[in-house]
Amino acid sequence: MELYLDTADVIAVKRLARVLPLQGVTTNPSIIAKEGKSVWEVLPALRDALGGSGKLFAQGMANDSERMVTEAVMLTERISGVIVKIPTTAEGLAAIKQLNTMNIATLGTAVYGAGQGLLAAMAGAAYVAPYVNRVDAQGGDGIGMVRELHQLLKMHAPNSRVLAASFKTPRQALDCMLAGCEAITLPVDIAEQMLISPAVQSAVEKFEQDWQGAFGTNLLG
Secondary structure, three states, rough: OOOEEEEHHHHHHHHHHHOOOOOOEEOHHHHHHOOOOHHHHHHHHHHOOOOOOOOEEOOOHHHHHHHHHHHHHHHHHHHHOOOEEEEOOOHHHHHHHHHHOOOOOOOOOEEEOOOHHHHHHOOOEEEEEEEEEHHHHOOOHHHHHHHHHHHHHHHOOOOEHHHHOOOHHHHHHHHHHHHHEEEEOOOOOHHHHHOOOOOHHHHHHHHHHHHHHHHOOOOOO
């Protein structure tokens, strides 16, 4: 199971990397633009926030396959080990096929259907990213789509992994893991919600109160 943060917030990544078993960070043009900094500045800073290791996912801006390939080569040359996100359009599939022959790792992104994701995997994408909440928002079944995609990849593209994205609740993320996802990427707010529970804090405070009442200290020895 691989856990990623879906953000370009360097401070948040550094804070959460201290406590979460993160494998890396996923970004997209909208996430980078929100930070107001160049991708060439943000990606190295994110890697530093991860402790100098971990996977980074980044996406170019091209819409045609030729430029997608050019941007992918540029990203991998300037940022070591980056995995290039390619939209699963017709042009994107052509780019994924070509990049696969060049041994450049890709993620097929913006997946709204299991068949679409399967095509990206068969084209050579190492990861496929279904948009769970966005499918739900359109009246579909995001978790059901993830379940179908996971089964399809197991049968027909076992070298590719589902990396589920687009979450609005922790429950959606858990349901994706139950559906068999090998990887998920969480927005910072969802990751923090999974860490924080008022009931847990209340229980910890009760332990401290009972110990203090019995021994007059909150230390073990």
